Every structure is written in structure tokens, then in C-alpha cells.
Amino acid sequence: MFRLAHVTDPHFRGFDGARVGDFLGKRAVGVLNLVVNRRRKHKMELLDALGQDLRDQNPDHLALTGDLSNVSLDAEWRAALRWIEAFAGGPDATTVIPGNHDAYVPEVVASGAFEALFGGYQTHDAASFAGDATATEQRRGSYPFVRLRGPLALVALNSCVATGDLGAWGEIGAEQLSKVEAALTSPPVRSRRRIVLLHHPPVHHKGGEDRNLKDRKALSDLLVRVGADPVLHGHDHQDENATLLGPNGSSIPVVGAGSASYAGGAERRARYNIYEFDAGGVTMIVRAHDEASDIFREVRRVRMA
Template sequence: MFRLAHVTDPHFRGFRGAHPGQFFGKRAVGLANLVVNRVRKHKMELLEDLRIDLRAQAPDHLALTGDLSNVALAGEWRAALAWIDLSGVPPESVSVIPGNHDAYVEAVVKDRAFEQLFAAYQTNDLAREGERAKAATYPFVHLRDELALIGVSSSVATGDLGAWGQIGEAQLGRLEAILLAPELTGKTRIVLIHHPPVMHKPGEHRNLRDREAFAAVLARAGAELVLHGHDHEDQRAELTGPAGKPIPVIGAGSASYAGGPERRARYSIYEIEGGAIIWTSRVHDQATDTFHEKRRERLA
């Protein structure tokens, strides 16, 4: 049995190395939001408790689906890297994709700062010789045991205060080719994407703009599971694959959220064997500062 842990939206904090000149425009607004709201809503202690639980669970693989930062600062990402290092999961067993907060300002997207720092977790098992040393081109693929993890980026510098995402036509084309690649035949194909690829909440300022095109790719090429973050709550939806086969689409709540039990800090573990998938959710308990299993569900 293969055990995959899914952690999302930790929103690490870390300002080491930042200078005042980095805080203008959208980042200044983000920083004000951080001071007023996020410090209260997202607690770094919860990430420590989660890391201890994750170590004890000893999953075979860890998938992180974005919003590792708040305002796309190197200090925030370094805090995430240190956390991954201490998680006990070896680098070749970790997949990382960015979220909208990791593309908070255009300059870091242009510099590919995220891809440089997280390169070890974005290797591509389908890359041709000569391509392997380059920073990630999305989607990347991790072939592990009976799994194929496909890391999609929906992270774009929105240029406004929106939190919307977009995959783009070129990446969608590559995604379809990957899902149909002979190397993936017979594998449990798990697509990782930050934004929910379905409409959960109204308002296009925070949704995936090309979700219909994504759904069309999956309708043609299929996948066995889609995992996402972004909405900071557990979510469940379905897309349709070839021949009407349902594809579960599951979002996990934020790993650091300090609110009530419905959305409190959590992560998921998927037990996968012979194509069967069991979803469990591990949720932080405020009374004991430990994580407990809150859900166990067999996916169709």
C-alpha cells in the first residue's frame, strides 16, 4: 500500500533577508493583511504540531499544493524548505507546486524564484536528457510505485488584488499529453493543482479561470484523482473522465488555520492500493495540540 500525504496552504512566515524596498504595491497590501488578519488566523505552531504528526505517520510521499508563503518572500519559502527538511520525508518523495500567494508580485514570477528554491521537489521523470537540470516546466511528473503525480501550476501574477488562477493553453496541452503518455499507463494518476478546478465559491476574482478547459482535458485523457488547496476548507467535487468515469476532486483545508473545528489546521492521507483509494483527514485538536483522524472514506 502506498501512503500519500497532502498538505496545502501553510502560509509560512519569514522576513529574514527582506528589505523595505520589497514592500510596495500589492505586497504592502498583503503585509497589512498579514499583520491585521493572518497572524491571528494562521499559526506557525500548528505547522510544528502537523510536522510532528506527519513524521509519526511516515507517509511514502508528500504533496504540497501551494500558498507556501503570504507575499512571495524568499524568507517565507526558506521557512517552508526548513519544515520540509524536518518532516522526515526524503526530497525524492516530495512534490511541490506554487499557489497564488507564491506569485504575489510579478518580479518573483519572472525570476522563477519559487522554481529555483523548490527545484529538488519539481524534478520531472518524463523530462528528456538535457532537460533535467532546468527549473521546472509545468506540469512535471513524479512516477513513484503505482502512482504518477502530476504537478500543475495555476499560479500567475494577477497584477491586481485578485487571487484567481490560470493554467494556460500551452500547459493544458502538455498536461493532456502527459496523462496519455505510455509511461503512465496503468498508474494511479494524481493531478496536483492549487486552485479548485471547479466552482466552489462565487466570484471570479479568486477562482481558476480556465477550469472548463481543464475539465475538458480530463474528460478526454482521464485521471484517477485531483488534489487542490486554496479555499482553506475540505472540499469534495467530481469531474468526469472518459466513458463517464467519475474523477474525485478533493481539496484540503489550510495546514495552519487556527479557527474552529470545521476548518481547523488539517492535512489528508491517501492510502492507495491496486487502484483503490482511501481518503483520511487528520485534524488539529485544540485541547491536546495533536492531530487526529477525522474522516475515513473510500473513493469510488
């Protein structure tokens, strides 16, 4: 049996080393939101409790699907990195992709700071993906990356761009989509269970286009055409389920996990998922924070296929 944990949207906090000049434009709005809302809604102590539970559960691999930060500050990402180093396996046993909050500022995205810090968690094993002409596109070109782990092939996408507005929308882009198709159909990937990781849901669940994946139809059409099993995402801070019809009558589960640090009611409270892959299929286990006992415990178990 191979066990994959999926943690998303921790929204780590940290301001060390930030300068006044860092808090302009969208970041100023984001920091205001952080002080007024997120400080109350997302509790860092829940991440410690989750980390301890994760360590006890000892999965074979951890997938972290973005929004590690709030406003793409180096101190926020370093807090995330410390958490990963404390509670997760090493870089070979942990995969990290960005969320829209990790692509908050165009200059930071262009600098490749996220990839510089988490590059060890983004190495790819199969089907080399060549870079492009400009520096930014070269980094952009490093997605998707593919990691072969046990019976799984993890195909990790970047759905996050510096939006240039206050929106939380995402976009995969035609070029990345063609590489995703090439990756999903390449022999070493095809012969394994293909897990697609991205931050934004590839289907519509809630909200308007200012917070959703712009080219989700192109991505879901691709998935329907070539298959995947399952697709894991975050972004909506709540458990979500959808099914796409794949090739040859197969079904593609699309599963969103709630935020790892959310301090609200039991339905959405801080949580993560563990997938147990065995010869007959996969079992999804939801582990969530129990406010009364202050520990994480299993709240749901679903046999998927």
C-alpha cells in the same frame, strides 16, 4: 499499499533579509492583511504539530500544493523549506508546487526564485517538456512535471501567475494544458494511477472570478476527456469534494484539502489528508488539529473507489 499525504496552504511567515523596498504595491496590501488577519488566522505552531504528526504517519510521499508563503518573500519560502527538511522525506519523496501567494510579485515570478529553491522537489521522470523562447516561459514551461512513484504518476501543474492586480485568481494557460494532456496520455503515466496536483480548484466552489481559476472549464473538459484519479488541490482553506465524469463512465474525484495552519473552528481547523492506495482502490483519511489535546488526529475516513 502506497500512502500519499496532501498538505496545502501552510502560509509560512518570515521577514529575515527583506528590505523596505520589497513592500510596495500588492505586497504592501498583503503585509497589511498579514498583520491584521493572517497572524491571527494562521498559527505557525500548528505547522510544527502537523509536521510531527506527518513524521509519525510516515507516508511514502508528500504533495504540497502551494501557498507556502504569504507575499512570496525568500524568508517565508526558507521557513517552508526548513519545515519540509525537518518533517518530510527527501526531495524524491516530496513534491512541491506554487500557490497564488507564491506568485505575488511579477519580478519574483520572472526570476524563478520559487523554482530555484524548490527545484529538487519538482524533478520530472517522464515525457520531457521542452522549454520556450523567453526565460520566463522556459520556467513556466517546466510545468507540468511528472513524477512516477510506486503505483502513482503525480502530474503537477502550476495554476499561478502574477495577477498584476489584487486578485487571487489563477490560470493554467493553453500551452501548459496541451502538455498536461500529453502527460496524462503518455504510456508510463497512463499505466499508473494518475494524480493531478494543482493549487486552485478546477471546479467552481465559492467566490468570484477574482479568486478562481480562469480557465477551469478548459482544464475540467480535458480531465473529463482523458481521465485522472484523483485531482488534489488547495486554495479555499476548507475541505472540498466534487466529482467529474471521466471517460468510459469513470468518475474523477476532485478533492480540496483545508489549510495546514488554520487556527479557526473544528470544521476548518489545521488539517491534511492521507490517501492509502491499495489493490482495490483508495481510502482518504483526514487528520486535523484537536484544540483541546493540541495533537492531530483522524477526523474522517472515506473509501473512495
